[in-house]
Amino acid sequence: MAEAKDDTIANRISRALADRIISGSIEPGARLRQDHIAEEFGSSHVPVREAFRRLEAQGLAVSEPRRGVRVAAFSLGEVKEVAEMRAALEGLALRQAGPNMTAAILDQAEEATRAGDKSHDVRSWEEANRTFHRLILTPCGMPRLLAAIDDLHAASARFLFAAWRQEWESRTDHDHRAILAALRQGQIEVAASALARHVQWIGKKPVRTGSGATREAFAIIG
Amino acid sequence: MAEAKDDTIANRISRALADRIISGSIEPGARLRQDHIAEEFGSSHVPVREAFRRLEAQGLAVSEPRRGVRVAAFSLGEVKEVAEMRAALEGLALRQAGPNMTAAILDQAEEATRAGDKSHDVRSWEEANRTFHRLILTPCGMPRLLAAIDDLHAASARFLFAAWRQEWESRTDHDHRAILAALRQGQIEVAASALARHVQWIGKKPVRTGSGATREAFAIIG
DNA sequence: GGGATTAAAATTATCTATAAAATATGGCCG
DNA sequence: CGGCCATATTTTATAGATAATTTTAATCCC
Secondary structure, eight states: OGGGTTOOHHHHHHHHHHHHHHHTSSOTTOEEOHHHHHHHTTSOHHHHHHHHHHHHHHTSEEEETTTEEEEOOOOHHHHHHHHHHHHHHHHHHHHHHGGGOOHHHHHHHHHHHHHHHHOOSHHHHHHHHHHHHHHHHGGGOOHHHHHHHHHHHHHHHHHHHHHHSSOOOOOOOHHHHHHHHHHHTTOHHHHHHHHHHHHHOEEEEEEEOTTSOEEEEEEEOO | OGGGTTOOHHHHHHHHHHHHHHHTSSOTTOEEOHHHHHHHTTSOHHHHHHHHHHHHHHTSEEEETTTEEEEOOOOHHHHHHHHHHHHHHHHHHHHHHGGGOOHHHHHHHHHHHHHHHHOOSHHHHHHHHHHHHHHHHGGGOOHHHHHHHHHHHHHHHHHHHHHHSSOOOOOOOHHHHHHHHHHHTTOHHHHHHHHHHHHHOEEEEEEEOTTSOEEEEEEEOO
């Protein structure tokens, strides 16, 4: 990898933990005990503490001094909040990216959409989805904005995994195609508002719980 | 203080460093040497490293592995970027805050504006300005959004200090008053777009450099 | 038998020490 | 006299150890 050089232990740990939190393999509210994690990664606890600080800044963990750090809980309200922030920021990014958009980028984005259609598990679908969004937004040339959007994507994905972990069905993503079509015609405003709507869509879906009953769950699609 | 209890050394250090970076008492690009800082705060370097990670996440410092941490440089492009992000996010926040707005909050905001008018130095003006924005946005009830806006405010303030450190003149802020007037009449959309424009305004101003020459500098007003 | 209290264990936050890497310095050779 | 290589110093990054606080658990009293 090209980033093998700037790979510090704290970075590796924070990425690994972020992945676990996002994929739901660690429950919300679960305690993250620095010594256990340090032992697992074969390091001391100092890089673990640094990783904690990054996760905290990303909103994936919350820390109470002297009482440890926990995986951040997330309510429907927070999911809506993240969705609205994404709508605002991705809309801005796409509007700025418009003038720099090329056909090559749109082709790559279309390929990413196809990859999402073909995927049979949440993980690869999420990967393709993120690729799509990143591709059409990167030309905005605003690194700070893109970094903020990336963090929001992580928070969204976390919810996506939680909601759809039990049953997952592949499906085509018409929204992505509509956005691409508008971009190809140079209709940036149309694409931007479609993207904003796409990202804010929060669906309801009955989910079977462990005890056999069904409850209303929420899911994002974008 | 109420927060005296959750005050860890790393928090104290990160706050102190953030204040210095924002106020410009540390130059952009300057190296932050952990042992020196640790010695200054009478601590070891471990909490200093944790503070670095937080500053990095806030965009106030950049870290290259094995090569140390530096105060983040900021170009006009980055200032514009932050301004656009603030416009998008503060607009969103104000629209959400609208329904929860009360006359009491607007009165407090007006008082903050008056305090800004009366202030004779950048620091107290910035304080009043931040108070104003926070007051009218807090009712949105979206903690993550407010935290993101706060970080962007810090980045803005940093530029404000840098641009206006040499000569500062107190002035009335008509934009704040216009926003308040719209809010009092319940015209949330008018207020939100006024806020977005207000935040994106970047002015040019001749500034005398140390060598006596004048150069064009940029400044934000909100 | 239940709630409160106290004692033990685990965990966090910090410091001191050590190893690895990068920058700066100085001498040597062309 | 200038460029280059080797050494030395500075600085980062990690490890191991210590003190204080929180959590857990068991005991005692009501």
